[in-house]
Amino acid sequence: MALAMLGTILSPPALAAGEAEAGMRAAFAKCRAAEDRSERLACYDRLATQFAPPRFQGRLTAQTDPFEITAPTLLRYESDGPIFVLYLKDAAGGIVQNLHIGGGGSATHRIDTPGTYSLQVSGSETWRIWLDPAP
Incomplete structure (x- = not known):
């Protein structure tokens, strides 16, 4: 029963959303780890473009x-x-x-x-x- 409930909670759309969030967190962590300020800013700018809503x-x-x-x-x-x-x-x-x-x-x-x-x-x-x- 508990396994069936877990399957309902973690449906494919929920898993995909979780994977997307994990990918986003990893991308931000990569930018944050850049030591050079201009490289870090360029990394954040690329992410902002990638996650911006469509025009x-x-x-x-x-x-x-x-x-x-x-x-x-x-x-x-x-x-x-x-x-x-x-x-x-x-x-x-x-x-x-x-x-x-x-x-x-x-x-x-x-x-x-x-x-x-x-x-x-x-x-x-x-x-x-x-x-x-x-x-």
Whole structure:
């Protein structure tokens, strides 16, 4: 009986959440252990980027509002479905870059030119998009 209750408490989602928390704790411990201040700060900055909520998220098809970048920016995107097409558009609506992921997963694209952009997304499932400072 106690074993059955433990199985209910530690279900696969709970185990996955526990594993994610353990991984996060280990990542922070690694940053904290860095002796060089600039290396430690860079490590924390990478973690902040990794754990930041997405700028855009949705399911299936969407057009984002325009956004402005003032410095090179890393467009980071991930999809949970087998089809994901992302159009990076300039202020006039012209396609600057056609990006895609086949079969789900994640990818990045560096936007080098400051300006106003928008994104047109066509996906078959849920997706998330981040705008991160370019390295």
